[in-house]
Amino acid sequence: MKKIAVLTSGGDAPGMNACIRAVVRAGIFNGFEVYGVKRGYNGLITDDMERLEMRSVSSIIQRGGTMLYSARCLEFKTPEGQAVAIENMKRRGIDGLIVIGGDGSFRGACAITNQCGIPTVGIPGTIDNDLAYTDFTLGFDTAANTVVSLINNIRDTMTSHSRMSVIEVMGRNCGDLALYSGIAGGAEVIIVPEVPVTAEEVISRIEASRSKGKVSCIIVIAEGVKDFESKLEVIRERLHADMRVSVLGHIQRGGSPTMRDRLLASQFGTRAVELLMENKGSRAVGIRNDQIIDMDIIEAVEMPRKFNKELYEMAKILAM
Numbered sequence: 001m002k003k004i005a006v007l008t009s010g011g012d013a014p015g016m017n018a019c020i021r022a023v024v025r026a027g028i029f030n031g032f033e034v035y036g037v038k039r040g041y042n043g044l045i046t047d048d049m050e051r052l053e054m055r056s057v058s059s060i061i062q063r064g065g066t067m068l069y070s071a072r073c074l075e076f077k078t079p080e081g082q083a084v085a086i087e088n089m090k091r092r093g094i095d096g097l098i099v100i101g102g103d104g105s106f107r108g109a110c111a112i113t114n115q116c117g118i119p120t121v122g123i124p125g126t127i128d129n130d131l132a133y134t135d136f137t138l139g140f141d142t143a144a145n146t147v148v149s150l151i152n153n154i155r156d157t158m159t160s161h162s163r164m165s166v167i168e169v170m171g172r173n174c175g176d177l178a179l180y181s182g183i184a185g186g187a188e189v190i191i192v193p194e195v196p197v198t199a200e201e202v203i204s205r206i207e208a209s210r211s212k213g214k215v216s217c218i219i220v221i222a223e224g225v226k227d228f229e230s231k232l233e234v235i236r237e238r239l240h241a242d243m244r245v246s247v248l249g250h251i252q253r254g255g256s257p258t259m260r261d262r263l264l265a266s267q268f269g270t271r272a273v274e275l276l277m278e279n280k281g282s283r284a285v286g287i288r289n290d291q292i293i294d295m296d297i298i299e300a301v302e303m304p305r306k307f308n309k310e311l312y313e314m315a316k317i318l319a320m
């Protein structure tokens, strides 16, 4: 194997740049030519890729986003799009591909290996932390820290005015970003898609905290929680709350990656290159119990998610 390529796909995540840097430097160190593919799978279809050298990835470890750009490429989901992408890879003599992205991006990587045998390795890069096989995905720590910092700001002003704040955070269908940042931000109530709650439950929890002297209240709610608006209205009315809603949006997806994400990115990128050196394809890299692991990419994608109910229950106690 001589030439390998790397791409970033799906929603971007802080730490993707640090991971590209690791792939390029570990790759060149181990004798590969490394190519950076632009805009996810689009770049494979349009043959938009460039050779990356050690200095091409200078000064990106601290930057959010991805220097290779990212995209959701619908054409790549079609057999025709995949055929063009594979043709381009073969013509260029690409012997291995590293894909940094979420579960959809991993499925794309599998499609390549299944159809032409070119080994692919998936690196989990998403702020959603929604891949069950790995304890953490790249970008989750940074996004959670950003959310915590925003909760801090909102709490200052909510406390001054004795208000109630509802803060909606991203995460797609996964409640991890809400749960972890809610705990670290001291939220009074955390609402996630994995655990349905009634308006009555929320009201009684807030009443209990008020009876213990709390004057402001922060509810962190994951975007994946559906149809909660009417319940919020009931909560607001019954508690006579002066309620404000903040939807954090993409502010939580950018920004300089934390030390933890930079380290994880470096370890993931290096392991992915090692797997290609061993000619191992269809693998997904992750972290479990502080150990970098790899496993079959399809098994990784299909592993059912387990929500951390212990953390959720702990949050309820500590919020009092």
Ligand code: ADP
Residues within 6 Å of the ligand: 009, 010, 011, 040, 041, 071, 072, 073, 074, 075, 076, 077, 101, 102, 103, 104, 105, 106, 107, 108, 109, 111, 126
């Ligand atoms: P993520 O990787 O963050 O889960 P998406 O689900 O949007 O994000 O997937 C990113 C891209 O991966 C898609 O736009 C498409 O190009 C590719 N992809 C997703 N699912 C598949 C699939 N089943 N087969 C082939 N490619 C896929």
Ligand code: F6P
Residues within 6 Å of the ligand: 011, 126, 127, 128, 170, 171, 172, 223, 253
């Ligand atoms: O998957 C990352 C993510 O930021 C999700 O948390 C969110 O639901 C989605 O992407 C937003 O997508 P877009 O950037 O296309 O609006």
